[in-house]
Amino acid sequence: MNINLTIIGQAIAFFIFVVFCMKFVWPPITAALAERKKKIAEGLDAADRAERDLQLAQEKATENMRKGKEEAAAIIEQANKRANQIIEEAKEKAVEEAGRVKAAATAELEQEVNQAREALRGQVATLALAGAEKILEASIDEKAHAQLVEKLAAEL
């Protein structure tokens, strides 16, 4: 166990390894480590942001759904109202129509009654004349008494 040149040889080797390590080993590896750290931080950040976005979107969706339901309810109510209105209108129209039909029928009936009356009136005159003829037998001048009979028929 002698102290000899080995001590200097070892120091030189040590120096070379340290310099090599300092120049070519340490910087690239620590740079990669730092970059990975940054990447991980960014990833975590992005995940946080995404979660927040998702929450926001969910809130928005819930809000939209609520609004949609409200609108639908309003539309249904309006439709019901409109339907009732249409029914009312239809009823009114029907009543009106019925009135009109009834009036027309009444008028026609009256007319027919009148016609029948006129016809009856004519026949009554003839019947009365024939009756009177039978009663009086040929004593009646048709022409002379026609005026009289007509007057009678008009009174019927």
Added chain:
Amino acid sequence: MASGTQTSSEYISHHLTNLTFGSHPVNGMSFAHNAQEAAEMGFWAINVDTLGWSIALGVLFTWLFRKVAKTATSGVPGSTQNFVETIIEFVDENVKGIFHHKNDLIAPLSLTIFVWIFLMNTMDLIPVDWIPFVAGQIGASFGADPHHVYMKVVPTTDVNATAGMALSVFALIIFYSIKQKGLGGFLAELSFQPLGKWMLPFNLFLELVGLLAKPISLALRLFGNMYAGEMIFILIALLPFWAQWVLSVPWAIFHILVITLQAFIFMVLTIVYMAMAYDHH
């Protein structure tokens, strides 16, 4: 595994001797044949095994981490990248917890210290005879006596390796102390604490001891722990082969903790010392 031709003490000292190459006064440039020859080579010799294994493991470390760094993605990491990232984040957390200044060197420095020392310490878990035996056979094929081919596979059990790193850290401590506080500020810090300027020699002595204790404690703590651990493994290896596992397995499991802990302590103390170099007292 004390063979017939080797006594226990020879076996142990064989395992504790580095493969030293240098200029021997008698043999010229050669590998030392024993510890005494290695000592005779003096300072101008190198421990080939220590440097070889530490550089190989350092290259393994830089190769693996560079491979990941080249393809590092900020997306989903592969298993290798995941593993490397775990280590880097562990080191980074420690650096950020202790050292609060802006310095691009400290974190890679700490990473290198932690992983490299961990890998060097891990060599301790390879059974003590495997690599020395292979090395002996290779040496024998070149015509050398296998008993004289030394191979200490754990670089951190060589005080040269730990001291080499500790002194590098010490140089950085001095450099950053002067850079942050100025030469005057650094000297003032050594001279006028803790007892004021009238006790300057005493202060200087105290602070210098404190300063020098940093690299020495760094080097010797790691060296001592690993040397002692290795020693235990070698002693266990002296038992009959069928009984070794009773001790070597628990010791190896315990040693997993030790090798990690020692790498971690070296790293944390380096960070603390660098933070002290930056802080004004």
